[in-house]
Amino acid sequence: MAFNLKSAAVQTRESRLGSITGYEGDLYDLVEQSRCGSLRNCERCFSQSSMCLSICALGQLGGIRDVAILYHAPSGCCATAAGAKVMYRQIGAVIGKEYRSNMVGTDIDESDTVFGALDTVHDIARTVVETYHPSALFIASSCVTGVIGEDIDSLAEELKEEIDIPVMSVHCEGFKSRVWASGFDISDHAVLQGIVKPPKEKRQVINFKNFFESARPEITRLFAEFGVTPQFLYVNSTVEELSHISESLATVCICGTLGTYLGNALEELYGVPYIRTVNPLGVTGYETWLREIGRVIGKSEEVEVYITRERAIYISQIEEVAKELKGLRAVIGMGPGYTYEVARVLAELGIDVVWAAAWHYDYKYDNGDVPPALEHLRNTTPNNIKLSVADQQNYEVMNILAEYKPDLYFSRHPGSTVWAIKQGVTAVYVADEYMIFGYKGTLSFAKTVLDTVRNRSFAENLAAHTQVPYTDWWYKQNHSDMLKPNPAEVR
Amino acid sequence: MAKILDQPRYKCALAAMQTVQSIPGAIPILHSGPGCGQKLNDNSGVSGKFSPNIFPCTSVSEKEIVFGGEGKLRDTIANAIKIIDADLFVVLSGCTAEIIGDDIGSVVEEFAEADKAVIFANTPGFKGTNYLGHEWVLSSIFKQYLPAEKPETQKGLVNIFAGPPIQDPFWLGNLRQLEALAASIGLVPNTIFGHGRGVPNVDKIPAAQFNLLVSPWLGLTSVKILEEKYGTPYLHYPVLPIGAFETSKFLRAVGKFAGVDTAITERVVAEKEAEFYYYIERYSDFFLEMRIMSKRFVVLSEAQYALGITKFLVNDLGMFPTTQYITDNPPEEYHTLIFEEFRKLNYGIEAEAELFTTGIEVQEKIRNTDFGGFPLVLGSSWDREVAMQTGGIFVNISYPVVERMIINSGIVGYDGGLKFLEDIYTVAAGRLIL
Numbered sequence: 001m002a003f004n005l006k007s008a009a010v011q012t013r014e015s016r017l018g019s020i021t022g023y024e025g026d027l028y029d030l031v032e033q034s035r036c037g038s039l040r041n042c043e044r045c046f047s048q049s050s051m052c053l054s055i056c057a058l059g060q061l062g063g064i065r066d067v068a069i070l071y072h073a074p075s076g077c078c079a080t081a082a083g084a085k086v087m088y089r090q091i092g093a094v095i096g097k098e099y100r101s102n103m104v105g106t107d108i109d110e111s112d113t114v115f116g117a118l119d120t121v122h123d124i125a126r127t128v129v130e131t132y133h134p135s136a137l138f139i140a141s142s143c144v145t146g147v148i149g150e151d152i153d154s155l156a157e158e159l160k161e162e163i164d165i166p167v168m169s170v171h172c173e174g175f176k177s178r179v180w181a182s183g184f185d186i187s188d189h190a191v192l193q194g195i196v197k198p199p200k201e202k203r204q205v206i207n208f209k210n211f212f213e214s215a216r217p218e219i220t221r222l223f224a225e226f227g228v229t230p231q232f233l234y235v236n237s238t239v240e241e242l243s244h245i246s247e248s249l250a251t252v253c254i255c256g257t258l259g260t261y262l263g264n265a266l267e268e269l270y271g272v273p274y275i276r277t278v279n280p281l282g283v284t285g286y287e288t289w290l291r292e293i294g295r296v297i298g299k300s301e302e303v304e305v306y307i308t309r310e311r312a313i314y315i316s317q318i319e320e321v322a323k324e325l326k327g328l329r330a331v332i333g334m335g336p337g338y339t340y341e342v343a344r345v346l347a348e349l350g351i352d353v354v355w356a357a358a359w360h361y362d363y364k365y366d367n368g369d370v371p372p373a374l375e376h377l378r379n380t381t382p383n384n385i386k387l388s389v390a391d392q393q394n395y396e397v398m399n400i401l402a403e404y405k406p407d408l409y410f411s412r413h414p415g416s417t418v419w420a421i422k423q424g425v426t427a428v429y430v431a432d433e434y435m436i437f438g439y440k441g442t443l444s445f446a447k448t449v450l451d452t453v454r455n456r457s458f459a460e461n462l463a464a465h466t467q468v469p470y471t472d473w474w475y476k477q478n479h480s481d482m483l484k485p486n487p488a489e490v491r
Numbered sequence: 492m493a494k495i496l497d498q499p500r501y502k503c504a505l506a507a508m509q510t511v512q513s514i515p516g517a518i519p520i521l522h523s524g525p526g527c528g529q530k531l532n533d534n535s536g537v538s539g540k541f542s543p544n545i546f547p548c549t550s551v552s553e554k555e556i557v558f559g560g561e562g563k564l565r566d567t568i569a570n571a572i573k574i575i576d577a578d579l580f581v582v583l584s585g586c587t588a589e590i591i592g593d594d595i596g597s598v599v600e601e602f603a604e605a606d607k608a609v610i611f612a613n614t615p616g617f618k619g620t621n622y623l624g625h626e627w628v629l630s631s632i633f634k635q636y637l638p639a640e641k642p643e644t645q646k647g648l649v650n651i652f653a654g655p656p657i658q659d660p661f662w663l664g665n666l667r668q669l670e671a672l673a674a675s676i677g678l679v680p681n682t683i684f685g686h687g688r689g690v691p692n693v694d695k696i697p698a699a700q701f702n703l704l705v706s707p708w709l710g711l712t713s714v715k716i717l718e719e720k721y722g723t724p725y726l727h728y729p730v731l732p733i734g735a736f737e738t739s740k741f742l743r744a745v746g747k748f749a750g751v752d753t754a755i756t757e758r759v760v761a762e763k764e765a766e767f768y769y770y771i772e773r774y775s776d777f778f779l780e781m782r783i784m785s786k787r788f789v790v791l792s793e794a795q796y797a798l799g800i801t802k803f804l805v806n807d808l809g810m811f812p813t814t815q816y817i818t819d820n821p822p823e824e825y826h827t828l829i830f831e832e833f834r835k836l837n838y839g840i841e842a843e844a845e846l847f848t849t850g851i852e853v854q855e856k857i858r859n860t861d862f863g864g865f866p867l868v869l870g871s872s873w874d875r876e877v878a879m880q881t882g883g884i885f886v887n888i889s890y891p892v893v894e895r896m897i898i899n900s901g902i903v904g905y906d907g908g909l910k911f912l913e914d915i916y917t918v919a920a921g922r923l924i925l
Contacts, residue, residue: 046570049548052526074586074616075496076503079530082872082891105496108617113590117493124495131851143524144586144617147556174524175552175587394544395574415532415544467576469545474574482570 003192003265008153008169010189010261012177014041017260018363021178023389024480027356030387031378034363034370042483050359050392051413054142054172055080056183061138061170061190062103063088063235064242068134069103069170070125072117072150073142078105091212091235099236102132113148118155125155129163135239136166136195146173166194166239178391179360181335185261187234192265195239199247199270206293207245207272209233209253209262215434215441222438225306226299233262246270250296252289254279254433256371257337257362264366276365278373279337281436282345283318314439318349321446326350328453331404331425333357333390333397334412338430340373342410343385345436349446354404357390357397359413388480394419395470399479401425407453422466426459428452498850498873500791500818500890503616505585506531506658507624512541513656513663515689516578520571520609522564522595523585525550531621534657535896547571547580551587560593565601572607578690579636581628582611589615610635622709622793622819625655629713632693633720641697641721648679648699649749650717652710653731653903654795656684660892664901665731669705672732672904675759676742676751697721703745705731705903707794707832708825729832731799734807734908735767736837767905777916778808784884784919785864786811789857791874792889793819794829797844800869800888803908805836810867812842813860816853818871818889820846857881867915884919 013019022042023030033039054077058069062084071078081103092099106112106121121139129137137159139152156169168190172183206223208230216232223230228249231241245251251266252275253259263274273296280289287307294303328351332339336358343353365371377385390396392413401409401423409420409427420427428449430436436445505527508519518541521528528543537543547570549555549563564582571580584595595611602609612631614624629652651669654662663685670680681699683692702714702725714725726748732741739760746756771778788804788811790797797815804810812833821829834841847853854877857868868878868885872893878885887895888902902911 045566046574047525047548047550047567049521049523049528049543049546050525050550051529052524055526055530072493074503075499075501075620076506076527076531076616078496078499079502079506079533081499082893083533086872086893102497105499106493107496108493110617112493113586113617120493124493127495127851128497142586143551144590147587147590174526175556178525178550178552180526392544415529415538415542418538419544467540469541469576470574471576 003268005189005193009171010185013179013182013185013360013362014177017365019179019360020363020389021360021391022483023361023387024483025387027378027381027385027387030361031370031374039363040485042485044391044393044482045484046482047391048394051180052174053177053180053183053186054140054174056180057170057172057186058103058140059084060184060187060234062101064136064237064239065092065097065099065101066135066238067101067138068128068132069101069138069140070106070121070128071103071140071142072106072108072121072145072152073140074108074144075105077142078103081105088235095216095236097236100132101134102128104128108144113144116148116150118150122155122158125159126162129165134165136168137163138168138170138190140170140172142172143174146171146175168194181257181360184258188262188265191234191242192262192269195242196246197243201247202249203244203247204228205231205248206297207231207233207248207251207266209251209259211235211254211258211433214432215437218438218440222306226294226297226302228297246272248272250275250293252293254437255337256365256373257335260362260365276367276369276372278344278376279341280438281341282348282442283315283439284348285341285344286438286442310439314443318439318443318446321443321450322349324450325446327352328408329354329404329406330408330410331355331357331397331401331406332410333416334410334430335359336361336371338412340371340377342430342436344373344377344380345442345445346410347381349449351408351449353385354406355386355388355400357388357400359390359392361389392416395474396479396482398423398468398470399475399477402475403479408449418462419469421459421462422468424459424463426452426456495849500847500871500873501620501622501820502531502658504614504619504621504624504627505583505616506621507612507614507628508546508583509537509621509657510625510628510655511581511583512539513684514579514693515540515686517690518575518577518580519546520568520580520582521546521548521585522560522582522588522593523548523551524587527585534660534890534892536898537657541577545575547575549588551585556587556591559591560588561598564593564595564598568598568602568609572602572605572609578607579693580607580609581631582609583614583628584611586615586617589613589618608636620820621658622655625658626709626712629710630716633696633713633716636693637697637720639720643698644700645679645698646700647677647749648681648695649673650681650696650699650702651705652702652714653705655709658890659793659795660888660890660897661901661903664897664899665903665907666901667899668901668903668907672738672742673703673745675763676746676756678745678749678751697723699723701725701749703728707798707829708821709819729798729828730802731795731903733799733803733902733904733911735764735905736806737799737802738904738908739764763905767909770909774912781916781919783865783922784867785862787813787862787864788867788869789813789815789860791816791818791847791853791870793817794821796869796889798829798832801833801842802836803911805840805842807908812836812840813862813866814843814845814856816845816847818847884915884922886914886918
């Protein structure tokens with residue numbers, strides 16, 4: 001697709017990538033329908049609270065170490081500010097860096113919804129810049145400012161004339177998209193618009209898009225073997241560092257959902273190759289990913305040396321643990337950037353995936369292809385897998401768990417793990433994006449799964465002392481009963 | 492008017508979903524954006540039988556903004572009643588639903604004959620803070636859910652209301668301590684939040700002999716509704732009693748209001764004070780010989796802790812207040828009452844108190860305050876930094892609480908005061924090296 005950085009707002013995933021949030025079927029069908037373009041979204045006549053795309057958008061931007069976010073919104077929209085400040089400060093401390101970004105709200109009240117408040121916001125922006133001296137300023141909109149039509153683009157233009165740092169408007173109204181991952185694209189769009197500069201020289205750097213960079217030391221050592229340095233995005237990065245990401249050798253991402261916009265845009269606009277393999281989770285994922293990096297940066301030999309050396313250490317250990325996991329039955333409920341990746345890893349470990357739910361589905365990524373992890377899974381799965389696109393609708397997932405009664409449930413979103421346990425299914429929270437990274441991560445992940453099934457005490461105790469939140473009636477219905485086919489909404 | 496909100500210490504009115512969530516058997520239905528629930532779901536202990544993952548939500552999208560969301564709300568309520576195992580459904584409106592003019596009251600009315608109770612409260616985020624939202628939710632429950640007829644009054648039964656659930660990090664422990672204090676002088680406490688209480692206790696509210704509101708200002712509107720509706724008198728006790736001095740005063744006030752025999756109250760006070768001072772005596776070296784903490788302290792918190800902690804530290808511990816900062820925006824009509832209370836301290840000591848403005852301003856003031864050494868700084872996660880800058884002992888006691896876990900402990904009463912001292916001096920003990 002063509003990336004237009006002059007456009008104030010990025011299109012939502014529904015319109016850009018044909019993303020859907022409601023589907024029930026199986027792996028073969030989903031891939032087939034994606035290839036032939038016949039996939040249709042299903043809406044729901046009942047939904048539970050899920051996520052806001054602004055959490056994704058501003059969470060990403062807030063990870064940059066030296067910016068300010070001015071969030072033109074009611075107080076509640078800024079509720080994530082304290083948690084983010086503490087977390088990013090802690091992540092900065094790991095590498096001895098000071099986190100000095102701030103999110104500041106405008107605390108909109110009722111009269112502002114009638115008269116608007118841009119003049120005040122202008123003053124607040126000046127105060128924020130004078131107080132915190134950020135290296136860039138993001139002005140973000142909310143549902144309220146979107147509905148009442150506050151022109152934050154013009155405000156950003158005015159401020160650019162007055163202050164000598166990049167100023168970007170960020171259109172993250174929560175009502176805009178059912179796919180909260182659209183927020184990732186919104187943050188990328190803002191960074192590309194205002195911070196990234198055209199390349200002047202090539203640098204021996206690989207852009208590494210991730211969430212919380214827990215594997216930073218490990219990846220830094222790994223890349224050093226190939227003579228390159230990782231530039232982690234966006235957590236712990238600075239505006240100065242981001243201005244150079246167009247000069248990197250390649251872009252990789254730990255999660256396809258997170259990286260598609262930035263990776264493809266850097267490739268299309270500045271010729272920085274985007275590594276589009278399956279992700280480095282599990283053995284196959286890691287090796288496929290490493291080899292592609294090696295090919296792109298011309299270090300294939302070094303990569304093979306590394307793989308041979310590390311295989312000798314880890315593969316037999318992983319196989320040893322996998323023996324004990326063989327035959328376990330699992331259900332997965334995650335974002336689409338992880339569901340199909342984790343399904344592949346579980347298959348490597350001998351675990352039988354009986355149902356895989358992804359919260360949304362990107363019919364294609366920004367390069368027009370079916371997401372590679374899904375394609376790979378289709379090509380390596382002989383016995384099909386039941387799939388649903390479940391929009392983090394817990395009642396659907398619990399209904400599925402009640403029907404399939406697996407040994408394990410794999411979750412990845414805050415607050416979503418406990419419900420399986422209450423229904424008697426032990427759960428593993430794939431918390432960190434690097435939990436299954438590389439050989440070492442795969443081994444420790446396998447051990448965590450094993451420890452979880454070998455001591456089910458917590459799960460059993462909790463299940464014995466709590467009630468499930470749903471009625472008996474619901475468990476007697478089909479899990480997809482609240483989905484209504486909507487032929488009018490073809491992609 | 493919009494204003495700078497640089498360190499949010501409150502959330503929007505919709506966050507009163509946490510008030511509903513804390514009444515076992517009740518669940519909010521959010522007529523809001525898909526992620527409002529997730530965003531507002533902070534502080535710890537926010538799962539349970541229900542959490543935002545379970546809260547029904549209309550997930551307002553562009554379509555509803557253009558065409559209206561009442562139909563979606565109707566479907567959501569109808570299916571929620573079938574799918575969710577709850578007894579009381581409280582529909583809460585968010586910003587967008589209100590701006591587009593959805594009439595949630597009339598949609599809810601259609602469910603008057605439903606198998607489960609369905610009520611509503613308008614809680615758009617732009618209309619007020621979650622402190623006000625808490626009040627609006629309680630008011631809605633009292634007006635819409637409770638029956639019009641007053642049952643026979645049960646002598647000694649007292650409904651107790653204190654800090655807003657979850658927003659107040661010690662809400663649950665404090666409520667349990669207040670129950671125990673009321674019971675200690677022979678009253679029968681009735682509260683609606685937390686384990687073993689819930690909707691059945693909401694049903695008992697009309698039969699109470701009186702309502703006890705322990706709060707500087709929050710909750711006054713809703714107990715007045717009960718007075719109007721049932722003629723139930725209320726005791727508004729503005730000081731959260733922490734430690735021996737204030738708790739004894741509190742027991743005497745409650746006993747007197749309830750008509751408890753003075754001899755009973757005095758016997759309880761004497762016993763409890765003796766036990767309290769048994770502990771204080773054993774640990775008094777700690778309090779007297781701490782080298783790294785001056786006598787001065789600053790609290791940054793909602794009015795209940797700013798006031799309650801000031802009273803405790805001055806009247807029990809002999810410490811000295813600097814300016815205290817109030818973060819919950821008390822409506823103007825309560826300012827005199829609140830500021831007057833700060834001036835009623837032992838030895839005629841008068842504490843200054845100010846309404847919190849911005850983190851930028853207030854923390855600058857704190858950096859410029861003469862604490863006569865290293866202060867005790869009691870505040871939110873936002874205040875750790877200024878505490879470090881002043882060499883202070885920092886304890887996180889007010890929202891937001893990011894870096895500590897509070898399960899069921901409270902700081903109210905005799906025991907709560909001791910627990911609070913544990914918190915303070917644990918931090919101090921870890922910092923003995925200057």
